Amino acid sequence: MEYAVETFSLTKIFPDWWGREKVCAVDDLNLQVRYNEVFGLLGPNGSGKTTTIKLLLNLLYPTNGKALVLGGDSTEPQISARIGFMPEESYLYRYLNARETLDFYGRLFGLPTKVRKMRIEALLDMVGLKAVANRPVGTFSKGMARRIGLAQALINDPDLLILDEPTTGLDPIGTRQIKDLILELAKRGKTVLLCSHLLADVEDVCDRIAILYGGRIQSEGRVRELLQQTHKTQITAGPLSKNAVEKIKQIVEHEDSDCVVTSPMDKLETFFIKTVASAREQAQPTSGVVSDGTYISDFLTAEHAEKSRRAEILDKLVSTSISPQTPPETPATEKPTPVETYEQEPDEQLLEELTQKPEPPKPKPVVKPQPVESEVARQKQNKKSILDELMDPSAPQNQPTDQADKSPTGGDSNA
Amino acid sequence: MRSIWAVATNTIRQALRMKVAFIFTILLLVLLPVMAFSMPGDGTVKGRLQTFVSYGLSLTSLLLCLLTIVVSVYSLTNDIKQKQIFTVLTKPVHRFQLLLGKLLGVILLDVLLLVLFSAIIYTITIYTPKLLNAGEEELVSLDNEFFTARASLTPPKIDVTQEVLETYNKLKENGQLLPGSSKEDDIYILTLRKELEKRAVPVGRELLWQFQNVKPLDPNQSLFIRFKYDVSVSPPDLNVYGRWVVGDDRQIRYGTEMKTPVYTFDRKDFIRTFHEIEVPADAVAEDNYLAVGFFNPPLNNTVVIFPTEGGLEVLYKADSFTVNFIKAVLLILLRLIFLACLGILAASFLSFPVAILFCLMIFLTATISGFVLESFDALSKGLSGLYSYTVRPVVLLLPQFDKFNPTKFLVPARLLSWPLLAKVAGLMVCVKAVVLLLLALLIFTYREMAKIII
Numbered sequence: 030m031e032y033a034v035e036t037f038s039l040t041k042i043f044p045d046w047w048g049r050e051k052v053c054a055v056d057d058l059n060l061q062v063r064y065n066e067v068f069g070l071l072g073p074n075g076s077g078k079t080t081t082i083k084l085l086l087n088l089l090y091p092t093n094g095k096a097l098v099l100g101g102d103s104t105e106p107q108i109s110a111r112i113g114f115m116p117e118e119s120y121l122y123r124y125l126n127a128r129e130t131l132d133f134y135g136r137l138f139g140l141p142t143k144v145r146k147m148r149i150e151a152l153l154d155m156v157g158l159k160a161v162a163n164r165p166v167g168t169f170s171k172g173m174a175r176r177i178g179l180a181q182a183l184i185n186d187p188d189l190l191i192l193d194e195p196t197t198g199l200d201p202i203g204t205r206q207i208k209d210l211i212l213e214l215a216k217r218g219k220t221v222l223l224c225s226h227l228l229a230d231v232e233d234v235c236d237r238i239a240i241l242y243g244g245r246i247q248s249e250g251r252v253r254e255l256l257q258q259t260h261k262t263q264i265t266a267g268p269l270s271k272n273a274v275e276k277i278k279q280i281v282e283h284e285d286s287d288c289v290v291t292s293p294m295d296k297l298e299t300f301f302i303k304t305v306a307s308a309r310e311q312a313q314p315t316s317g318v319v320s321d322g323t324y325i326s327d328f329l330t331a332e333h334a335e336k337s338r339r340a341e342i343l344d345k346l347v348s349t350s351i352s353p354q355t356p357p358e359t360p361a362t363e364k365p366t367p368v369e370t371y372e373q374e375p376d377e378q379l380l381e382e383l384t385q386k387p388e389p390p391k392p393k394p395v396v397k398p399q400p401v402e403s404e405v406a407r408q409k410q411n412k413k414s415i416l417d418e419l420m421d422p423s424a425p426q427n428q429p430t431d432q433a434d435k436s437p438t439g440g441d442s443n444a
Numbered sequence: 445m446r447s448i449w450a451v452a453t454n455t456i457r458q459a460l461r462m463k464v465a466f467i468f469t470i471l472l473l474v475l476l477p478v479m480a481f482s483m484p485g486d487g488t489v490k491g492r493l494q495t496f497v498s499y500g501l502s503l504t505s506l507l508l509c510l511l512t513i514v515v516s517v518y519s520l521t522n523d524i525k526q527k528q529i530f531t532v533l534t535k536p537v538h539r540f541q542l543l544l545g546k547l548l549g550v551i552l553l554d555v556l557l558l559v560l561f562s563a564i565i566y567t568i569t570i571y572t573p574k575l576l577n578a579g580e581e582e583l584v585s586l587d588n589e590f591f592t593a594r595a596s597l598t599p600p601k602i603d604v605t606q607e608v609l610e611t612y613n614k615l616k617e618n619g620q621l622l623p624g625s626s627k628e629d630d631i632y633i634l635t636l637r638k639e640l641e642k643r644a645v646p647v648g649r650e651l652l653w654q655f656q657n658v659k660p661l662d663p664n665q666s667l668f669i670r671f672k673y674d675v676s677v678s679p680p681d682l683n684v685y686g687r688w689v690v691g692d693d694r695q696i697r698y699g700t701e702m703k704t705p706v707y708t709f710d711r712k713d714f715i716r717t718f719h720e721i722e723v724p725a726d727a728v729a730e731d732n733y734l735a736v737g738f739f740n741p742p743l744n745n746t747v748v749i750f751p752t753e754g755g756l757e758v759l760y761k762a763d764s765f766t767v768n769f770i771k772a773v774l775l776i777l778l779r780l781i782f783l784a785c786l787g788i789l790a791a792s793f794l795s796f797p798v799a800i801l802f803c804l805m806i807f808l809t810a811t812i813s814g815f816v817l818e819s820f821d822a823l824s825k826g827l828s829g830l831y832s833y834t835v836r837p838v839v840l841l842l843p844q845f846d847k848f849n850p851t852k853f854l855v856p857a858r859l860l861s862w863p864l865l866a867k868v869a870g871l872m873v874c875v876k877a878v879v880l881l882l883l884a885l886l887i888f889t890y891r892e893m894a895k896i897i898i
């Protein structure tokens with residue numbers, strides 16, 4: 030039971046109609062995913078990522094070899110009860126609404142009614158679909174359906190989460206949220222196996238990656254190790270005078286090395302999120318009559334209002350014990366102020382959350398964006414309880430959470 | 445079990461929300477009342493009711509059969525095509541649980557709709573006589589001939605093989621056989637002739653039928669002799685005279701004390717149509733014995749023949765109309781269960797259009813199974829070995845919907861007995877449907893859900 034996922038010479042050959050071997054999608058694959066790590070399966074289109082996942086889940090049967098998931102066969106109910114799977118597209122029953130969808134999947138796990146109801150509400154909250162919970166899923170946009178897809182994968186508080194292209198179809202904010210969520214779950218002791226060809230996503234969240242090509246692993250290892258340029262050094266500092274820069278250059282030259290001085294650039298993702306957030310803030314005074322009126326903007330607004338409760342909800346979903354007290358009310362509801370302020374309050378907070386990340390330009394080798402973690406941690410200090418209600422009470426995975434809570438973080442003051 | 449139930453409720457929801465069931469329901473809700481008041485039948489209240497019950501139940505049965513096929517096939521093939529099955533099977537759900545869930549869902553939907561529609565048909569049937577202000581006489585006739593469930597006893601077929609053989613040998617000895625005809629043909633003709641003899645009554649002669657196990661529900665009620673005359677020479681007014689004696693003939697024969705009455709009827713009846721003689725049920729002897737005698741008076745001047753089909757039957761009330769109606773509805777339900785299993789089987793390895801076609805073909809074949817079996821038998825006389833070991837078992841695996849048609853029982857107010865119902869249930873559901881379901885489970889378990897065919 031050393032590995033959460035382990036494959037032994039896993040091979041899948043698709044025959045053609047006549048039974049002749051046609052396509053070798055997975056070729057002698059030996060994959061090991063350790064417990065409590067985020068593992069990324071990368072590769073160009075048609076490299077066998079999705080096939081591997083389908084083999085792990087017994088949606089396809091291997092031509093050769095064997096796959097162990099959580100130490101057993103994924104068809105065994107006690108194993109599959111601990112797996113959460115989000116397929117490459119959200120395959121949902123179009124006639125069910127969001128709440129019924131989650132209820133259906135919850136019932137497949139045989140979750141007791143009370144637990145099910147609680148988890149459904151918390152998950153809807155988390156993915157920001159509470160406002161549209163009674164709309165048929167068939168009318169959802171791709172991104173919204175994706176969120177439901179994610180929620181259904183989390184309904185059983187899985188130990189192993191298998192995500193196939195988790196961020197396709199999501200806007201940058203949704204992408205950021207999913208990435209945050211993956212990191213958060215990993216911190217709580219979950220194992221995540223994700224496959225993607227969006228390298229930025231993988232780079233941000235994964236501990237280890239394997240690059241597939243032609244159904245074989247071409248390269249495998251820790252992201253940090255694979256990407257680190259050991260022959261270079263990056264120094265990040267606040268604004269410096271020309272004089273100081275010159276001095277540094279001299280020192281570097283003294284060390285017999287070259288040096289280029291530039292101002293760090295924001296990532297486009299960061300810029301996008303910043304722009305959307307500030308645009309939204311400007312729209313606030315007219316929020317009574319939302320001018321653009323498109324559904325998506327409503328959706329985003331509703332969602333960011335929930336954002337401040339994200340960690341709280343996560344607490345509810347993933348752990349059960351830490352603090353039994355009832356979750357503190359959100360700042361939004363505490364204030365008896367008119368609607369405008371209601372919306373503004375979380376908005377500022379969101380802005381804060383969103384913008385602080387990029388401020389300290391990320392040093393290249395750092396894999397996990399620090400501010401993200403610190404942000405979640407900060408939120409949790411206020412409301413860590415809801416998430417705790419749901420999780421396994423005895424699980425040691427709560428420890429990291431505690432640590433994260435206590436760790437002093439500088440991210441807050443930046444904004 | 446919980447996951448089976450979850451799948452089942454989801455299937456029902458699917459059928460209802462995708463409006464498949466909705467369309468069928470609306471169709472029936474509109475058609476049934478319209479039918480009730482637009483089909484006068486033969487003009488009498490009884491005729492109207494018979495027509496309504498017959499058409500109403502047949503239509504309900506047909507539409508529900510189609511619905512069952514569509515829903516069971518659609519539900520599974522759609523899950524596979526739209527890949528929702530990926531998210532379902534990766535949950536702690538066994539494949540057999542998914543199939544059973546789908547099946548349960550379809551059957552529950554059927555039960556729901558069947559109860560609804562049969563309740564409508566039943567209510568309309570019960571209230572029609574009141575609405576039409578049927579007369580006293582008509583009400584009595586309805587009670588006796590429609591709102592009842594009558595058991596039917598037919599005279600046992602007499603085995604004539606021995607007699608035929610003797611006759612044949614005699615003819616052969618005397619050299620009276622037709623030259624050039626084979627033994628089989630001769631025997632066949634002789635058998636027909638002998639059987640006809642047993643059912644024919646020459647002038648001045650009588651014919652006696654003896655029935656055991658006559659068990660009327662209530663001795664104060666009537667039993668009915670239902671008969672049809674055939675004649676060798678049609679009388680000028682197409683009517684036949686006859687004296688009927690009904691009762692325990694052993695009392696007369698052995699001169700014992702009369703315990704039960706013996707009734708005599710002198711009648712004049714139209715030929716080649718069904719007639720019923722009402723006889724008080726106390727004519728039946730204590731040991732459930734009843735004899736029926738027919739005397740062909742010289743007045744007729746023709747041989748009277750009772751045809752094989754419905755020539756003579758003893759009918760008596762054995763159950764109420766309500767119970768019989770419920771049994772008839774159960775018969776429809778059995779049919780639907782079979783079709784649901786068939787749909788699941790087809791969907792387990794075929795795509796939607798092909799599966800639908802496959803099911804409809806089987807459904808139609810089952811609806812005319814009598815004809816199909818007969819034609820196969822007739823067509824394949826030459827290749828009997830090949831046929832009886834290949835095609836015939838497959839054909840026999842089909843259910844026989846036409847043989848157990850519920851209207852065949854309700855229209856003539858015939859008792860649909862529990863043993864018969866149990867037999868149909870055993871054969872159609874416990875054997876045939878289960879075989880289909882097991883086959884479906886087998887295929888589905890070994891099928892690769894995400895299979896890509898290049």
